[in-house]
Amino acid sequence: MPLPAVYGAVYATATSSAPAGKIDSGKKALRHLENLPLLVASDSLESMTTEGKWLPRFMRRAVVRSVANRIAGLILVGTSAFLASCIATLAKDDAIKLSAVEALFWRSLVSWLFTVLAIATTGTKMRVKKEFNRQLLLRCILGCISTTLSVLVLEKLAVSNATAITYFSPLLVFAMAAFFLKEKPGLFTVVCSVLCVTGAVLVVRPAFLFGKNGSTDAKWYHRSMTSFVTSYLFGESLAVGCAVVVAFMQAGAYVSLRSLHKVQYLVVMHYFLFTMTLVSLAAMLGVQHGKFKAGTSLETWGAIAGTGVLAFAEQLFLTRGFQFDGAGVLAATRLLHVGCEFAWGVILLGTALNPWSAGGAGATAAGVLFLALRRVHTHWAARRSLRRMLQ
DSSP: OOOHHHHHHHHHHHHHHHGGGGGOOOOHHHHHHHGGGTTTTTTHHHHHHHHTTOOOHHHHHHHHHHHHHHHHHHHHHHHHHHHHHHHHHHHTOOOOOOHHHHHHHHHHHHHHHHHHHHHHHOOOOOOOGGGGGGHHHHHHHHHHHHHHIIIIIIIHHHHHHHHHHHHHHHHHHHHHHIIIIIOOHHHHHHHHHHHHHHHHHHHHOOOOHHHHHHHOOHHHHHOOOSSSSHHHHHHHHHHHHHHHHHHHHHHHHHHHHHHHSSSSSSEEEEHHHHHHHHHHHHHHHHHTTOOOOOSOOHHHHHHHHHHHHHHHHHHHHHHHHHTTSHHHHHHHTHHHHHHHHHHHHHHHSSOOOOOHHHHHHHHHHHHHHHHHHHHHHHHOOOOHHHHHHEE
């Protein structure tokens, strides 16, 4: 969006918040401008900090707050990625004698109960405006199906090509966000996001790049898929097909989550986690023939409670973070969990340190770091310009 168009949007927002077309430079106008990042490209905000000295004071303050919100979004989603890696690492512990789908059910149930408790404690109203019903429904359905497919098919088959495909989801998010939300990222943002995607792909070392011997495919896959029919129907073809579906559904879930930036984040979490609990329960009962395998082990229930608390915090940071910045940038930041999970595997689980995977983890972290540094630089530039203008 060019700078004159940005100025027009800001001016229209400010005048509409005051009677008789007057410009309201108080808190009401700033409150109306909080949603401006959804419409303004990052390049436009940066140009406003350097070229917009002619802007009124309240508009400059809105720009400073806008950039600060983008920094907060990166921090929140980066923290959620770190927590997601902790959950994935704990789920691999042999002490937790649960199937992946049952662990997902208990984790979703505990995190949903904590969300209900948070809503009751804060007195949050559960009412959602009709204009957001479709986006909320898409967030719940697409997010739940993609998560369940990942647990039931992709993690079970552990095919590197399929896993790598899901990491291209942020690129789809950029395309969908540009089409549906009119979020047009700058070149620097796209380059950093591609660096994050490339790093995540290098961590998993897919077979189409490294060959079967150099990839991270599970060993049992090569031994058990001896039948051509079984391999074709239930092996790599099934995993790759599910990965494509998961990538598109994840992208749709992220875009719909971003479009819910005006809805209270605890309300969004409540509906999503409640739906996730029901979907994972149905999947678990279908796979395990209606039987629970949690048992009465204190260690197992302790792990269920611990991962549930982590899942609550992870969803809290994720949902809140998507209210501050663009969907594509935050989807790329979310890939930080791949590098963190690799680090946990090397440190705690004794995974062999592969130089390609280590380099990929570093590339993902570097991409997120560059995005953060760019936003910090823009934020301080805006604050300096505002300080000079007030002198």
